[in-house]
Amino acid sequence: MTISSTTRGGEGSAEDALRLLESSNTRLVSIFGSVDESGTQRVHYIADVNREYRIINVRVAGGLPSATPGSPAAAWYERELHDEYGIEIDGHPDLRPLVSHTAEYRFLQVQGVGVCELPVGPVHAGIIEPGHFRFSVMGDSVLHLEPRLFFTHKGTERLFEGTSIMDGPALAESVSGDNCFAHAVAYCQSVENAFGISVPPRGRTIRLLGLELERMMAHIADVGALCGDVGCVVPAAYTARIKESLLQASARCFGTRFWRGIAIPGGVRRDLSVESACVFGNAVAHGANDFAEMARIILDTPSVLNRFEGTGILSNKNARDLGSVGPVARASGVRIDVRHDHPYGHYRNITVETPHFQQGDVLSRARMRIEETRVSARLIQDTLHGLAAGIISTPVPRDGSAEGFSAVESPRGELLYWIRIRNGRIARCHVKSPSFQNWPSLPFAVAGNISADFPLINKSFNLSYSGCDR
Amino acid sequence: MNLAIDVIQALMLIAIAPLVRGVIARIKARIQNRRGASVLRPYADLLKLFRKQDLVPDTASGLFRLAPVILFAVTATAAVFVPVLHASALFGVGGDFILLVYLLAFGRFFLMLGAMDGGSSFGGMGASREALVSALAEAPLLLALTSVAILTHTISLSGIVLATVQQYPLHLSAVYVFALGAMVLVAIAETGRIPVDNPATHLELTMLHEAMVLEYSGPSLALIEWASAVKLTLILALLVGVFAPWGMATGASIVGLVLASGAFALKFAVSAIAIAVIESSIAKLRMYLVPDFLGMASALAILAVAFTALMR
Numbered sequence: 001m002t003i004s005s006t007t008r009g010g011e012g013s014a015e016d017a018l019r020l021l022e023s024s025n026t027r028l029v030s031i032f033g034s035v036d037e038s039g040t041q042r043v044h045y046i047a048d049v050n051r052e053y054r055i056i057n058v059r060v061a062g063g064l065p066s067a068t069p070g071s072p073a074a075a076w077y078e079r080e081l082h083d084e085y086g087i088e089i090d091g092h093p094d095l096r097p098l099v100s101h102t103a104e105y106r107f108l109q110v111q112g113v114g115v116c117e118l119p120v121g122p123v124h125a126g127i128i129e130p131g132h133f134r135f136s137v138m139g140d141s142v143l144h145l146e147p148r149l150f151f152t153h154k155g156t157e158r159l160f161e162g163t164s165i166m167d168g169p170a171l172a173e174s175v176s177g178d179n180c181f182a183h184a185v186a187y188c189q190s191v192e193n194a195f196g197i198s199v200p201p202r203g204r205t206i207r208l209l210g211l212e213l214e215r216m217m218a219h220i221a222d223v224g225a226l227c228g229d230v231g232c233v234v235p236a237a238y239t240a241r242i243k244e245s246l247l248q249a250s251a252r253c254f255g256t257r258f259w260r261g262i263a264i265p266g267g268v269r270r271d272l273s274v275e276s277a278c279v280f281g282n283a284v285a286h287g288a289n290d291f292a293e294m295a296r297i298i299l300d301t302p303s304v305l306n307r308f309e310g311t312g313i314l315s316n317k318n319a320r321d322l323g324s325v326g327p328v329a330r331a332s333g334v335r336i337d338v339r340h341d342h343p344y345g346h347y348r349n350i351t352v353e354t355p356h357f358q359q360g361d362v363l364s365r366a367r368m369r370i371e372e373t374r375v376s377a378r379l380i381q382d383t384l385h386g387l388a389a390g391i392i393s394t395p396v397p398r399d400g401s402a403e404g405f406s407a408v409e410s411p412r413g414e415l416l417y418w419i420r421i422r423n424g425r426i427a428r429c430h431v432k433s434p435s436f437q438n439w440p441s442l443p444f445a446v447a448g449n450i451s452a453d454f455p456l457i458n459k460s461f462n463l464s465y466s467g468c469d470r
Numbered sequence: 471m472n473l474a475i476d477v478i479q480a481l482m483l484i485a486i487a488p489l490v491r492g493v494i495a496r497i498k499a500r501i502q503n504r505r506g507a508s509v510l511r512p513y514a515d516l517l518k519l520f521r522k523q524d525l526v527p528d529t530a531s532g533l534f535r536l537a538p539v540i541l542f543a544v545t546a547t548a549a550v551f552v553p554v555l556h557a558s559a560l561f562g563v564g565g566d567f568i569l570l571v572y573l574l575a576f577g578r579f580f581l582m583l584g585a586m587d588g589g590s591s592f593g594g595m596g597a598s599r600e601a602l603v604s605a606l607a608e609a610p611l612l613l614a615l616t617s618v619a620i621l622t623h624t625i626s627l628s629g630i631v632l633a634t635v636q637q638y639p640l641h642l643s644a645v646y647v648f649a650l651g652a653m654v655l656v657a658i659a660e661t662g663r664i665p666v667d668n669p670a671t672h673l674e675l676t677m678l679h680e681a682m683v684l685e686y687s688g689p690s691l692a693l694i695e696w697a698s699a700v701k702l703t704l705i706l707a708l709l710v711g712v713f714a715p716w717g718m719a720t721g722a723s724i725v726g727l728v729l730a731s732g733a734f735a736l737k738f739a740v741s742a743i744a745i746a747v748i749e750s751s752i753a754k755l756r757m758y759l760v761p762d763f764l765g766m767a768s769a770l771a772i773l774a775v776a777f778t779a780l781m782r
Binding site: 118119120124125126127128140227229230231232233234236237238241301303304306307450451452453454455456 | 498501502503504591595664665668670671672673674675676677680684749750751752753754755756757758759
C-alpha cells in the first residue's frame with residue numbers, strides 16, 4: 001500500500017488526532033469514515049500542519065471523543081459521521097442530524113421581545129439550488145441564521161464504490177457542475193498518488209490550463225452575479241458574455257465547453273495543437289482584458305461600492321476557527337492556497353501569486369475574484385508559452401490496490417479526494433468539498449446585517465449546494 | 471366630442487401600459503448589448519397568465535382573490551383623472567389630485583391585505599416594506615402637487631395642466647423644478663423601480679413589491695401585473711401632464727389631437743429612455759437607505775411649497 005511521499009501519518013489513536021488538531025499551526029482539512037473489506041471501521045483525520053498534509057487513521061469501536069470543542073471546524077464533519085456511520089461522538093455540543101432529513105429537526109430559537117423567525121426556502125422564487133435558511137430577525141436585522149442543507153444529498157460517495165477507477169472522473173465531474181474539471185483532476189491525482197504515478201509534463205500543463213480557465217470562468221460569473229444581485233444589470237450582462245466567449249474557446253480548442261471528459265487517471269485525454277493553443281491564448285487574453293475593463297467600471301460605481309463595502313464581514317478569527325478555505329478565507333486575511341502551500345502537477349514548477357485582503361466583506365471577496373482572474377489569465381499565458389512537449393498521459397495499473405489522497409485549489413478553495421482502491425475498483429471515495437467547509441462560516445458573516453442583504457452575502461461566498469451535499 | 475376624447479385617453483392609458491414596460495425592458499436590453507424580447511412581450515405574458523389556473527393558498531380567505539380585482543379597478547379609475555391628449559380628463563374637473571393620490575393608496579392597501587392573507591412570510595415582509603415606502607412617499611407626493619396647485623390656484627388636475635400649458639415654457643418658476651425633483655423620486659419609489667426596488671429580481675429577501683405578489687398566480691397575478699403597469703404609465707403621464715404638457719390639444723380639433731398623440735408618444739419615449747438609462751447605470755439602494763431617498767423627496771417638496779410664497 002502506497003501513500004504519497006509528501007504526506008506523513010498513518011494509524012493512530014483518537015487522542016493523537018485530537019492533539020494534532022488542537023496544536024497551533026494546524027488546520028483541519030477533513031474528517032471522514034470508512035469500512036474496509038474485513039469490516040474494520042476507521043475514522044480518518046486529515047490536517048494541514050505547517051503546509052504539510054498529515055493523515056491519522058483511527059480504528060473505531062463504539063464512540064469517539066469529539067474534536068469540535070477544541071477545533072470548531074470539525075463540527076459538521078462529526079455530525080456527518082454521526083449521521084452516516086452512527087458513531088457516537090462524545091462531547092460534541094450539537095449532534096442534531098446534518099445530512100439526514102428523516103428525524104425531527106429543532107432550529108435554535110432566539111428568544112426575546114420582537115424576535116421573529118423568517119423561514120426561507122428550500123423552494124426559492126428563482127431557479128437556484130435548494131437550501132433552507134432560518135433567520136431570527138428583529139425587524140430587518142438578522143440576529144442569527146441557521147442553514148439547513150443536504151436536500152441534494154445523492155449519496156455520491158457511495159456511488160463511487162464498485163466503479164472502475166477509469167470511470168471515476170465522469171462521476172467526479174458531476175459532483176459540482178461548475179467546478180467539474182477541478183473535481184476530475186482532484187480525483188485523478190488521488191488515484192495517481194495512491195499508485196505513486198507521475199503524470200507526463202505535457203499532461204500536467206494541460207491540466208493547469210483547464211484548472212485556471214475554470215477558475216477564471218467561475219470568478220467572472222461570480223462578479224457578474226454580485227452586480228446582478230444589487231440590480232446593476234449591465235456588468236452582469238457583459239460578464240456573462242465574457243464567460244461565454246471562454247466557454248466557446250474551450251469548445252473550439254478542446255472540444256468541450258466545461259472540460260468534461262478531459263482528465264483521466266494518468267494524464268489527460270486531449271492534446272492541444274499549436275494552432276489551438278494560439279486561438280485559446282487569444283481568447284483568454286481578450287476575455288481577461290474585457291473583464292479587467294468591466295471590473296474597473298464596477299469598482300468605480302459608487303452605488304455598487306456602497307452595497308459591497310462593509311457588508312457581510314467574516315472576521316479573520318472566525319475564518320481561521322472554522323477552517324475556511326479559498327477566496328472566502330483569503331478575503332478575510334487567511335493566506336491559504338493549495339497551489340502555493342501544497343503544489344501539485346505543474347504548479348510545482350512555478351510560483352503562484354496569491355492575492356489576499358483583510359476586510360472580509362463582500363467588496364473584499366469581489367476584489368479577490370477580480371485579482372485571481374488576472375493571476376489565472378497570466379498563468380494560462382505563461383503555461384501556453386512554455387507548453388511542454390511529449391505524451392499527455394501514462395498508463396495506470398488496472399487491477400492494483402492502494403490508498404491515497406490529493407487536493408487541488410478549486411475556484412471555491414481546497415478540494416480533496418481520498419480514495420481506497422481494491423483490484424482496480426473504488427472501494428471508498430471521500431470528497432471534501434470547499435463548500436462543506438465554508439457553509440458554517442456564512443452565518444457569522446450574515447449576523448448583524450439586514451435580511452435584505454443576505455442574498456448578496458450568500459452570493460459573495462458562492463458556495464455550492466450540490467458539492468456540499470454530495 | 472370632449473367626452474369621447476376623455477374616454478379614449480383613459481382607455482389608451484390602460485391599453486398601452488404593458489407596452490411602456492416592454493419598451494423600457496427593450497431599451498435596457500439594448501444597453502446591455504442584448505437583443506431583448508419583443509416590446510409586445512408583456513401582452514403575451516398577460517395573455518398567458520389570464521389563461522392559467524388561479525391557485526389560492528389553503529389559508530387564504532376570499533380577500534385574497536378580491537384584492538387584485540380592487541387593485542386593478544381603482545388603478546383604472548385613477549387613470550380617468552389624468553389628462554393625456556388634451557388638458558382635461560373625464561373626471562378631471564370633479565376630482566382633484568388628492569383623490570388621485572388616495573385612489574392609488576387604496577389599491578395598494580388592498581394589495582397589502584391580499585399579500586398578508588396569502589399566509590407566506592414573504593407576503594407579510596413585502597407588505598411591511600411596502601407600507602414603509604408608501605408612508606414615506608405620500609407626503610412628498612402630496613406636497614409637490616400642492617405646491618403646483620397653489621401656483622395655479624386650482625386643485626383639479628385638469629386645471630393644473632391647463633394653467634401650465636397656457637404658460638410660456640420659459641416662465642416656469644423654481645417651484646416646478648423642486649416639485650419635479652420630488653415627484654421623480656416619488657415616482658421611482660411608487661413604481662418599484664431601481665434604485666428603490668428591483669422589478670427583475672428573483673431573490674425573495676430583497677423584494678418589496680415582488681414579495682407581495684409571490685403567492686399570486688394566473689388571472690389574479692395578471693391583474694396585479696397589469697395594474698402595476700398602468701400605475702407606472704399613469705405616474706409618467708402625470709409627470710408629463712403637470713411639468714411638460716406642451717403639445718397637448720387645448721380644443722377638440724383632429725389636427726390638435728394628432729399632434730398631441732405625437733407629442734405624447736415622444737415624451738413617453740424620452741421618459742422610457744430616461745428610466746432605462748438610470749436603471750442601467752446605478753445599483754439598487756440598501757434597504758435602509760430608502761427612507762433617506764424619500765426624505766430627499768420630502769425636502770424638495772417642502773422647498774417647492776415654501777417657494778410658492780415667493781412666487782406670488
